[in-house]
Amino acid sequence: KAGVTQTPRYLIKTRGQQVTLSCSPISGHRSVSWYQQTPGQGLQFLFEYFSETQRNKGNFPGRFSGRQFSNSRSEMNVSTLELGDSALYLCASAPTSGGLYNEQFFGPGTRLTVL
Amino acid sequence: GEDVEQSLFLSVREGDSSVINCTYTDSSSTYLYWYKQEPGAGLQLLTYIFSNMDMKQDQRLTVLLNKKDKHLSLRIADTQTGDSAIYFCAERGNYGGSQGNLIFGKGTKLSVKP
Numbered sequence: 001k002a003g004v005t006q007t008p009r010y011l012i013k014t015r016g017q018q019v020t021l022s023c024s025p026i027s028g029h030r031s032v033s034w035y036q037q038t039p040g041q042g043l044q045f046l047f048e049y050f051s052e053t054q055r056n057k058g059n060f061p062g063r064f065s066g067r068q069f070s071n072s073r074s075e076m077n078v079s080t081l082e083l084g085d086s087a088l089y090l091c092a093s094a095p096t097s098g099g100l101y102n103e104q105f106f107g108p109g110t111r112l113t114v115l
Numbered sequence: 116g117e118d119v120e121q122s123l124f125l126s127v128r129e130g131d132s133s134v135i136n137c138t139y140t141d142s143s144s145t146y147l148y149w150y151k152q153e154p155g156a157g158l159q160l161l162t163y164i165f166s167n168m169d170m171k172q173d174q175r176l177t178v179l180l181n182k183k184d185k186h187l188s189l190r191i192a193d194t195q196t197g198d199s200a201i202y203f204c205a206e207r208g209n210y211g212g213s214q215g216n217l218i219f220g221k222g223t224k225l226s227v228k229p
Contacts, residue, residue, distance in 0.1 A: 033217075
């Protein structure tokens with residue numbers, strides 16, 4: 001089975017621009033979660049999508065948004081980029097959402113640099 | 116709120132055992148996880164333990180859970196240079212917007228000297 005794929009792997013943008021990142025989950029997985037990783041804050045949960053609906057959302061401003069398509073692929077968008085948005089954005093897929101045990105499989109991440 | 120704490124650095128010699136420690140705050144956590152991140156890569160699930168277990172062993176890895184003290188540890192036996200990476204402890208969130216998703220510690224950078 002192919003793993004979680006994220007595109008692009010690297011991205012450079014300037015302040016004020018917007019960016020869209022893509023994540024393709026493992027075949028058959030219906031849940032996609034997004035995390036932001038920075039040296040200062042570590043790994044922080046952004047949001048989770050399941051069956052095209054946002055199920056959970058972390059503590060991030062409204063500039064961060066996402067969506068999920070019927071084939072479970074997900075995109076996240078960041079508008080009006082700030083320098084502090086420079087981070088590694090990780091996507092994780094899981095077979096379902098919630099439940100007693102629901103292992104998340106992570107993609108390699110998209111490294112976003114905001115200049 | 117939920118929080119996971121880990122020490123930031125650990126240095127060991129090749130062949131020694133490594134012990135990475137973690138404390139968490141949410142006593143209702145059902146599963147606790149250890150992830151590994153190598154440079155430039157995403158996270159790889161190493162092992163997990165269910166909250167009703169005290170210990171879990173998987174080849175060179177041993178996880179110990181002290182639920183009373185909310186303390187989790189990962190022991191790597193016969194540590195190799197290929198084990199050099201950042202190790203993250205994580206628990207599943209049970210409250211508010213993070214319900215069902217992972218709450219991570221800041222990560223422990225393990226350096227293995229030959």
